[in-house]
Amino acid sequence: MISQLSWKIGGQQGEGVESTDRIFSTALNRLGYYLYGYRHFSSRIKGGHTNNKIRISTKPIRAISDDLDILVAFDQESIDLNAHELHTNGVIVADAKFNPVVPEGATARLFAVPITAIAEELGTSLMKNMVASGASWALLGLPLEVFNKAVEEEFGRKGAAVVEKNIEAVRRGAEFVLEQAGGPLEQFRLEPADGKQKLFMIGNDAMALGSLAAGCRIMSAYPITPASEIMEYLIKKLPKFGGTVVQTEDEIAAATMAIGANYAGVRTMTASAGPGLSLMMEAIGLAGMTETPLVIVDTQRGGPSTGLPTKQEQSDVNAMIYGTHGEIPKIIISPSSIEECFYDMIEAFNLSEQYQCPVIVLTDLQLSLGKQSCEMLDYNRIVIDRGKLASDVPPLETHAQFKRYELTEDGVSPRVIPGEKGGLHHVTGVEHDEIGRPSESSINRKKMMDKRLSKLNSLSITNAIHVDAPHEEPELLIVGMGSTGGTIDEARVRLEEAGIKTNHITVRQIYPFPTELFEPYADRASQIVVVENNATGQLADQIKLNVGCAAKVRNMLKYDGTPFLPSEIYSRSKELV
Template sequence: MISQLSWKIGGQQGEGVESTDKIFSTALNRLGYYLYGYRHFSSRIKGGHTNNKIRISTKPIRAISDDLDILVAFDQETIDLNAHELRENGVVVADAKFNPVVPEGVKARLFPVPITAIAEELGTSLFKNMAASGASWALLGLPLEVFNKAVEEEFGRKGPAVVEKNIEAVRKAAEFILEMNGGPLPEFQLEPADGKQKLFIIGNDAIGLGAVAAGCRFMPAYPITPASEIMEYLIKALPKFGGTVIQTEDEIAAVTMAIGGNYGGVRTMTASAGPGLSLMMEAIGLAGMTETPVVIVDTQRGGPSTGLPTKQEQSDLLAMIYGTHGEIPKIVLSPSTIEECFYDTVEAFNLAEKYQVPVILLTDLQLSLGKQSSELLDYNKIVIDRGRLVQGDLPELEANKMFKRYELSEDGVSPRSVPGQKYGIHHVTGVEHDQEGRPSESAINRKQMMDKRLGKLKNVKVTNPILVDAPHAEPDLLIIGMGSTGGTIDEARSRLDKQGIKTNHITVRLLNPFPVEELQPYLEKAKTVVVIENNATAQLASLIKLNVGYADKIKNLLKYNGNPFLPAEITTFCQELSPVWQR
């Protein structure tokens, strides 16, 4: 029996690949397996090759696999594009309708199954996704009743007749392939899972959950890949808690409305991707100048311009830190797991109100849309901190005086009132202003206000600004990454350690203000520093050099072809740098 297996299904976008993967992985999740998924899809609604790859394991995993055990193909293009991933004696389960052929040089077993024919016998080709799932499920020797339960839950709303026909498609395909092979494949029998309940969600859903838990009750947003699922989740969730979502006419309206919601005292967020954040930059400057808290999610994708809307990239980093004109305080957080997407969203709201600044939650497409297993979330960890938002009555104002909304303070954070609060009246303007918000071009006032605002960053305290796994006092290699690269780096490190290469790993979670004091001692002790990132210009490495130094030690591994890193790519690169390997 084996402890893990990799399965992929592919076809033309719009012919059921996504729903096939969904039910297959849901059933595996019910059995208690750990899962990690990657979805490759085109930036159009219908047509174009798409595939979903699921890694199945009895232990926690946070990376896609280098190779592939089972490929389920709805067309020949799927085989041609993906067969190179198959390990020796891997399996192709293909629709017999298109007379499938395995490319020359690929040592894989082909199982032509009448997937479309089975579906059409039941009344429509739409049932072929369930037939395909049933065939591969049977090869694994897993109990069909668990799979059928997932089918019932997915299609139950369409009535018992539809459910029965989908289950029949599963049964017929399973029987066909078992008869063809003489039973399940012994080498693909998975060890039993632990049976524990786990979440199986995408990062965007975890962010939506975190927003609700944080007390967010308003989300203005404009749909954009790969951020739309946050909006879609909150459209369903927020009304249950007295909140609402508004689809705005564009991202400029979304962010200004979010700023207005927070100014009114309601925890408000918006979410977008690179092109949308470009449009938001002027308004983010307004939030900085008016010291209005706001939470903004940037789900990075391939750029520039429209770029690669459905592909992986981490190229917005410097734009999120330096994109606004002028100088404002800004906090940029980068979660790296499903759990962090949840807890960091809560923390983002607390930080925004505590320091009265814009907080950007920076994810990437793989983390945002890659479905993966997660431990159950602990709502007892949730703490709400509204900073210096004044609760209750304010002191009576002197004649002709206003509330000092921008009062100079030692830590740069001033008391905050909401509209309608007695004795809380003050000016709000995007131009430079005094402590009561009145416009002022005084040189003395300007310096005081700039120092006040920027001084907030000196006091920022964030939970785990870096994640450290450093078993070696003086490692051969210190590998640094951010976002979804964390799990892939961990897997590569496990291989490197077995080869006698001493490695430490740091995931940078706080990108602004940069965690200099936390990072510095680890860079100092490492012989070589390898920075892993999905962009072409080494943006994270540039930040490290700018803030911490050690430029002579830093080596870059960059990938910007739209695909996430594979463990083997990191392993090979690090081997070539290691003094152990070079010997």
């Protein structure tokens, strides 16, 4: 028996690849296995090669596998593009309709299954994804009734007849391949899972759920890959809690509407990707100047311009830090797991109100759209902190106005919801005095700038850096952010086995950089390897700028649109020692 394996399905976009993967992985989740998924898809609605890869394990996993055990192919292109990943004893389950051929040099065993023909016999070629699912599931020797239950959940809303047809398609696919193979394949027989209930979701859904739990009741946004699922999730859920989603005409409107709603006292967010964040920059400056809470999710993708809208990248770091004109306080945090996507959204709303500034939650496509297992969420950890939001303003002198921008020791001024008795004040995007009245006084300007910029002197976020540092003086300190964390962990196991001492830091507080926390680990390392999905080493530059150690820092960059594999980090790290 084995403790893990990897499964991939490929075909043309719109051919049922996504639904096949969804049902297959849902059934595995029901059995209690840990899963980690990766979607490779084209930036068009229909057509173009797409594949979904699922790693299945009896233990927690947070990385894509280097290789592949089973490939389900709806066309020859899927075989040609993905066969190189297959193990020596790997298997291809392919539709006999296109006369599949194993590429020269590949040793995988081919099962040509009449996938389309069986589906058409049952009434429609649309059911070929269920035939293919049944065939690959049968090779694992897992109970078919669990898979059928997942089919019922997927198609139940369409009626009992549709469910029965799809279950029949699964059965026919399973019977055909088992007859060819002589039964389930022993090399793919998985050890039993722990059977514990686990959540299985994408990062976008976790962030949407986190924002809901944080008390967000309005989302203003414009659809964009890979952020749209946040909006789609909240469209379904927010109305149940008295909230709403507003699809705006563009990202400029989305950001300014969020500012207005937050000013009115309603926790509001927006979400986008690089191109949308570019349009929001002026509004982010407005939130900083007016000291209005604002939570924004940036799901990074390949850029610049339209770039690679459906591919992995981490190239928005500089834009998020430096994009706004002028100087304002802002906070940038970066979750590195599905659980953190949930909890970080709650913290983002709290930070935004505590410090009255924009908070950007920076993810990447792999974390946002890669479906992963996570432990059940602990709702007892949810704490709502609205900062200095006054609900009972002391009486003011006659004709006096509320000091919305009062000069305080910690830089954070009292805040009121419009309409609060005694809370009358002026709000403007130009420089202003304590009651919000426009002012061009040089003395006032310096006081207000110092006030705003001093807010973050006492900033404290949960786990600003994740540290795994078993060695006092490591040969390598490997640093990453976002979805690279799990991949680095897996590579480090191999490096340690090779006798190379490594420590690992995942940076979660991107800005302001947590210099004091990071510095001791950097000082003790012989070399600092910074792993990031961009071409210029943006995180590495932040380390050099804030920590120093420039002579120690080595870039490990990947910007071809795909996530890092553990083997890549292992081999490239080994070369540095």
